[in-house]
Amino acid sequence: MSKADPILRVRDLTARIVTRKETFQAVRGISFDIGAGEAVGFVGESGCGKSVTARALMRLAPEGTAIALDGAVDFHGQDLLRLGEVAMRDIRGRRIAMVFQDPMTSLNPVMSIGAQIDDIVCRHMGLSRREARQRTVELLASVGIPDAAHRADDYPHQFSGGMRQRVLIAVAISCDPELLIADEPTTALDVTVQAQILRLLLRLRDERGMSLMLITHDFGVVAGMVERVNVMYGGEIVEAGPVEQVFHAPGHAYTRALLDAVPRLDSAGQKQ
């Protein structure tokens, strides 16, 4: 768990969103590392390029959007930006997985919950249908879905928002990825459920020893969860460092403004 052996080394990553009228630079040359088993936070206001960065690591873009990527994303010594699409497909879901922001729209409404985990397990682990289902049920149980064997045949509309996010986490961890990217995994959930989901993510990281890239716009969320934090603003990383340092001695004016926006339940003494 040190910076000595990063599994992911991002250098000068830029992402330009190309539309017919103009090119918009959403990510402007950012560099960061993620170590094995390390949890790294990405904090920044809405629209600062967090999601574009996360998707760039997996070379994903929304349908109909053309994104030009530049720089280097070094994952275990291979540059993901220069990898062929077929090889990239073997990495997605298998070695780098992602949990998205909105659990209400991230599950396929016409497939059963179980089938949506079976398919990724079958794809990457070469299991038979029956073995895959067995693994699916274990996964659902491990993310805290009660009566998993039966609930696997349910459809998304029969699950609450919190349960759906648990399902999406089960999807993401299903093939034991080395890196889990969680893009604002709790934004769409209510406060009590948010804490449960965050605890679940932390527990899974500890149990499985995966690295975690936790994206949020809420400093309060990363505080207790990650070792290091990167503060993003306008497509750039404006401040980076161990979470205590950034928290207690923010060096950048923008970071201070972000910290001021965090509602404090405890004493105000933490602020300098």
Place this chain on the structure above:
Amino acid sequence: MRRMVIARLAWTVAILLGVSFVAFMLVRALPGDFVQTSAGAQNVASDVLEAARRELGLDRPLLEQYLIWLGNAVRGDFGYSFVTRQPVVGEILPRFVVTFQLTLIAGLIAMAMGVATGLASARLRGRADWIVRLYNGFILAVPNFVVATLIVLVVGLYFPQIAIFNYTPFFTDPLANIGGLLLPALSLALAVSVTISENTRAAVLEVSGQDFVMVARAKGLLPRTVLANYLMRNALTPIVTVTGLQVATLLGGSILVETIFAIPGMGQYLFDSITSRDYPVIQAIVLLASAVVVIVNMFVDIAYARIDARAQS
């Protein structure tokens, strides 16, 4: 699921009752009844006409006539044609089979073409999209009897070896039968395929932008899995719906196309029956056609529930 099927069946029966009643009243509201029409311009004594009406039961109150007809129809007896004096069922059935075949082939062609072009234009975008939309707009602007006539002209002029007006009964030579129906079916299918194509395109574009499609790609699934299980399965509901609704269009269009291609289906027969006011025949054709439409739409609803679990509740 079973409750839903039963409910749909009850609904179907109610619709067919309503349709048969309206059709019954409408044909009798046409000026001149069968007796008068067959007398034509000849001068026939009114007591002779009255006797003929009495014989056919046309002198009774309308409601009573309807109930008698309904009572028989429920038992599968649709009466005798006023014109040929033959049982209606025996007259209609062979013609119905022809129309049904034509509509079925046209439906399959429309579905295949519509889904293929709609999918291509939504997935490939760019030039493919542009071409498909232009073609769709063009076909939509041309009525299908014009398309049918054009096909007859073009094939007749440039491909004289293809016999266009050569209807072969299915049991004489099934291949020749289907082959002979292809051109008429194509001219019937074009307009409908455009509707299906436009709807497929819209549905696929709508689904492509959904989050779960990106989740599917983030799982590393193969493109064909994403296309089949995530894109198409969600786009299918609207596609199936429009296809079901187009069955009525196909049946209606088949009447014209049958006339143009000289196919001995229900179309020409319905036209003749209306002209001669052959009530029992009109009545049976209307009932049969609406039964087909209603039953197809019942299957559409059932397919719906099979595709999408949310529709079952």
